[in-house]
Amino acid sequence: MKNSIKFLIKHLLLATMATASFNMISCEKAMEKPAESQALSGSQPDRMIDELALASMLAKKKGGRIAFESNRDGNSELYSMNADGGNLLRLTVEPSVDASPDWTHHGKQIAFVSRRDGNFEIYVMDADGSNPTNLTNHPGHDATPAWSPQSKQIAFSSARDGGSDVYVMNADGTDVTRLTYAPASDSYPVWSHQGKQIFFNSFRDVNWEIYVMDADGSNPVNLTNHPANDREPALSNNGKKIAFSSNRGGNYDIYVMNTDGTGLTQLTDHFAADVEPAWSPNNKQITFTTYRDGVFPEVYVMNADGTGQVNLTNHPDYDHMPAWGK
Ligand SMILES: [Ca+2]
Ligand SMILES: [Ca+2]
Ligand SMILES: [Ca+2]
Ligand SMILES: [Ca+2]
DSSP states (O other), rough: OOHHHHHHHHHHHEEEHHHHHHHHHHHHHHHTOGGGGGGSTTSSSSSHHHHHHHHHHHHHHHHHHHEEEOOTSSSSSEEETTTOOOSOOOOOSSSOEEEEEETTTTTEEEEEOOEEEEEEEEEEEETTSOOOOEOOOOOOOOOEEEEESOOOOEEEEEESSSEEEEEEEEETTTTEEEEOOSSOEEEEEEEESSEEEEEEEEOSSSSSSEEEEESSSOOOOOOOOSSSSSEEEETTTTSSSEEEOOOOOOEEEEEEEHHHHHEEEEEOSSSSSSEEEETTTSSSSSEEEEEETSSSSSEEEEEEEEOOOOOOOOOSSSSEEEEEEE
């Protein structure tokens, strides 16, 4: 038993060093195949399946996986990587836009947005990219999916009734319910820790504010109350803090506050835009998107107090919309 564990650890270490380039080769090969066989399914070579098993094990050792959107292969696709940027895995192989990932609470599935059926729809796929399923099937623009705490429901934004509003549906796409009715845009929903409330960003005060409402859409409360734009709420996994982006300092930076709007703290202070924060599973780190390294954004990670900011993607094409799963 001890020997087999040593053997496994050795291979995991080798895989960590080798898989980033290895995956690129696999992806290039996948590009040559017809679209219907490109999903990472049982039809892949054995070594790809072994690699996925290794990726899964590495994820448990390294503090989760970060999914993100990149156009490095020619159009918007979803990828995942370890928390240190290693072991890159391509999840989608579609000529259309694939974006806005969100992990289930157990990290086994990812909800995302895709235009592969002609308009923006909410999809769900397994964490390795297999079994993509269209949940919305609606001609309206559907966006920004967010799983409820036990992954039984998905909140999302949709323009199906005119302007953008927040909706909720079951995990299989049934029972779609509209939650917001303000004439201005409401989007980017995030569930509270117990699933009783939903945070979102709203333009109803003629600038973006972070709001919270009950999960049935009642009792909306403005948490930010600031004339600058406050956007993209991200709830910590212990339910205590909300990270968000705001341009109240003259450009977009990442801020954090308590879930009642008190205790505001600025985490990034760079003249370039810092946006789209997401918490690590243990709440000790925050990943975010930043434009500080050039025209195209990179995915960074930092400690939850703003220290130790590190570029995870380091790629000349755009990388953004990080989502951190278990
Ligand atoms: Ca795509
Ligand atoms: Ca749609
Ligand atoms: Ca505001
Ligand atoms: Ca900034």
